[in-house]
Amino acid sequence: MSLDTEKWHLAALLTAESSDYSRYMGTASTDAFADEAAWIRQAQRSDSRAFEALYRLHIDRVYGLCLRMTGNVAEAEDCAQEAFIQAWNKLDRFRGDSAFSTWLHRIAVNSVLGRMRKEKREQERILAVVDNAPLPVDSGDSGELKDLSEAIDRLPEGARHVFVLNAVYGYSHDEAAKMLGIAVGTSKAQLHRARRLLAQQLKQQGFEA
């Protein structure tokens, strides 16, 4: 794709009305991913509109990861926002050694972990369940998958993080361990723990996958 064509794609995308934008993203996602490299280059030159295009392309996956890891809508929104702000600040360091989505995911995981460590949000989250009903988590799952999704939310933090990265998002133990800053053996142990706890929870609910 020539530079002019790249510019046209970007300009067309960014000058479109929001409804047109959604349609573009909805019907031409392959094109959008093909344009990702161009948007990254533009954003690396401090073009915030190109970065917005990257945001539109990746927000659902980044937010999904944050929501699955935190189990809390407000925290997931904060973490996703923080992840994109961090990504903007570190964009010059992105060399394309991994997929941009993987790079973003690492930042999002760090955002979640940093937030939980710093503010002990996990405890607040548990208290919030008792004291104030948090915003309902709508993960888009239905039926028994919704039961599974809710059971994941109830897992202890460490087991939940590993389960989400490994079992839901398909990262290997090696990748998940690196993202979480833990040993590979710990990742395996936490997954085993998560599976056992989930199986116990879901057995009581008569879960049939």
Add this chain to the structure above:
Amino acid sequence: MTDENMTHENEDKLLAAARKLSTEISPGRDLWPGIAEAIENPAPRRWTPMLAQAAAVMLLIGASSSLTYVIVKEQQPTQITGTPTGMIFEQTSFANRYSLGPGFQDARDALANDLQTELVRLSPESRANVETNLMLIHEAIAEMNNVLEQEPDNALLQEQLLRAYREELGLLRRVSGLTRNIMMRNDI
């Protein structure tokens, strides 16, 4: 089928189900405006990686200085061996803009001048400990001064730097006090 097999089967089903969960979830509101605001009008830098590093060094200094104090305090005077290496004490500085008051400077200079003599009285282990801690403090001071060159009005960093100078002075005093005690016991 054994219970164990049933458990494995359930867990396999569980993993298969987990792979069907949505990985893409749309947030309930557009998060872009908040992100755009943050990247277009970044908040003034208050906590940089270098600052965090400086703070970490300060923590390390605090911990190791305390350890030195405990080790040195509990140690009986022993044989004197070897000659300590030279220590360089730069003039106190806050990014070359300010320095500490004359009282502090005099006390520091006097203690620094006596340090070589004082160190000789310590065991090699304690001496190495003191020298390592002083080196750490000096590195932290230099690093913080470098950052202060870029952010001269950073009050938090100025405070950290002041702490580093205090820490250095405290360590010098402890060494001096200890060797005086040793001399008194030897005299007896």
